[in-house]
Amino acid sequence: MKIQVHVSDVKVGMFIHDICANWMDYPFWSGPSAINSSDDLKKLKNCGIKYVWIDPSKGLGAESCNEVLTQEDENRKISSVLHDAMVVTHQSGRCVNLNEELDSARKILANARKQVVTMFHEARMGKALQVDGAMTVVDEVNRSITRNSNALLSLVRLKNKNDYTYMHSVAVCALMIALGKQLGIEGEQLQLLGMAGLFHDIGKAMIPAAVLNKPGKLTDEEFAIIKKHPTLGWKILKKLPDFHDVILDVALHHHERIDGAGYPGRRQGEALTLAARMAAVCDVYDAITSARCYKNAWEPAEAIRKMASWQCGNFDLQVFHAFVKTVGIYPVGTLVKLKSGRMAVVIEQTEKSLITPIVKAFFSVTSKMFITPEILNLDKLRDSIESIEAPDKWGFNLQTVIETLN
Ligand SMILES: [Fe+2]
Ligand SMILES: [Fe+2]
Known part of the structure; x- marks a missing residue:
């Protein structure tokens, strides 16, 4: 299990799994790596990053750290920020499809x-x-x-x-x-x-x-x-x-x-x-x-x-x-797996909620086959999003799905 710690608590011997920051602002970050020396530690502490994810299975744990966050804590934090974004009714201003x-x-x-x-x-x-x-x-x-x-x-x-x-x-x-x-x-x-x-x-x-x-x-x-x-x-x-x-x-x-x-x-x-x-x-x-x-x-x-x-x-x-x-929380073009076992791509946001967009279901996970595409308004159905999926992993070209499978 990865743990988020403050940079001031990082020690030589820890393994940094990821930085809690945008890689565009820290282009030296090239991926998971161990803090092997006091030089590595100094560089990390001086670069301006505040929090990192450490992997205790590959290095020291977080026992001596003051601020510790698990993935679950982080998910709760993200949900609360996104929930606050949904307070006002979404105005899409859509005139044509x-x-x-x-x-x-x-x-x-x-x-x-x-x-x-x-x-x-x-x-x-x-x-x-x-x-x-x-x-x-x-x-x-x-x-x-x-x-x-x-x-x-x-x-x-x-x-x-x-x-x-x-x-x-x-x-x-x-x-x-x-x-x-x-x-x-x-x-x-x-x-x-x-x-x-x-x-x-x-x-x-x-x-x-x-x-x-x-x-x-x-x-x-x-x-x-x-x-x-x-x-x-x-x-x-x-x-x-x-x-x-x-x-x-x-x-x-x-x-x-x-x-x-x-x-x-x-x-x-x-x-x-x-x-x-x-x-x-x-x-x-x-x-x-x-x-x-x-x-x-x-x-x-x-x-x-x-x-x-x-x-x-x-x-x-x-x-x-x-x-x-x-x-949107699930922007247009997002590939999602539905609880009904279908794969779908988000094609519109709905007025009511950012977590129930309109999607186009096109693939059955159970039969591993393409199905007749169906437009589903998740705001009005019992089906809902189970997870976000990577199109590369599934080999789908989502733009083609959006444009051609009517
Ligand atoms: Fe730019
Ligand atoms: Fe720029």
Whole structure:
């Protein structure tokens, strides 16, 4: 059984199974490893991580630790954070069904990708960015999110590893708009949030590709180079005439954390604007649910649980709750096993509860065979979700399931 302990209680001889933090902020972490020397211990204690999971079956136990949490305690903590996110009725604002919107969303994404590639190219060449195209992208994204947010949000996750930086910008744009709507923001303010999402990583245009796309863990020096991208981005955007403060602020502060552990300014709490807090959540969610050259993607539902477990100190709690309402506890595209023994994919959220989405059942676990697809509203049935499953383990292509098995 793995046990969560505070970093100050870690000793030489313990085996670290995992860190309780987002790996994007700690790129030196390459997986389970033993603390074999006082040097290893010093590095861990100085890196800013607060809690880790230790594996007592592979090293020292937690007998001498002051703060100890079991997996059960952790699950209770996650359930309580997610439960609080469900207090207000979910507003999906859905006008058309998912399949109807997927075609438009695909075209919008193709155009958005082209615009972002041009933007990054202009930034790299030192040219002034043309922002008209970006505004059109934000408008189109906004309209698609209004029609059915699930279409664009499920497609934008399917980026390939080489495309990551460009499509990530589009994804953060879409998430900022969806989250902004959830928070009741509209009009020009919503447009600005979308623009801020689209431009948030423009500073990465100035980071050498060998560092940005390096497969494998980064050295301290390489991570220091990556950490320059918020400031570099801010400098690029600052040159544009009348470019709005919200966009500049998000470019500069999207890696700041509520407890001051982020970069580049180690700003904390009230010093962070709502837009920067929103961008922090959208940025991390998209990063950890996307396959990277050095890391496999987490399933969206797993990512939401992980973010709930780290939210304290990392994210603004109110913003995180609104985000959970936006994407769901079982986001669209999540593969689930139902108590009835069927495998299903989440295709819509329901208005009433985030734990009873609409799913498409398509496979029987008992007979190990595909079944005639059936749309099930779990809010109205006795069946319910038993577990989240990994599509890779089952060999399913869920996008095909969503789109073709009608
Ligand atoms: Fe960034
Ligand atoms: Fe980012």
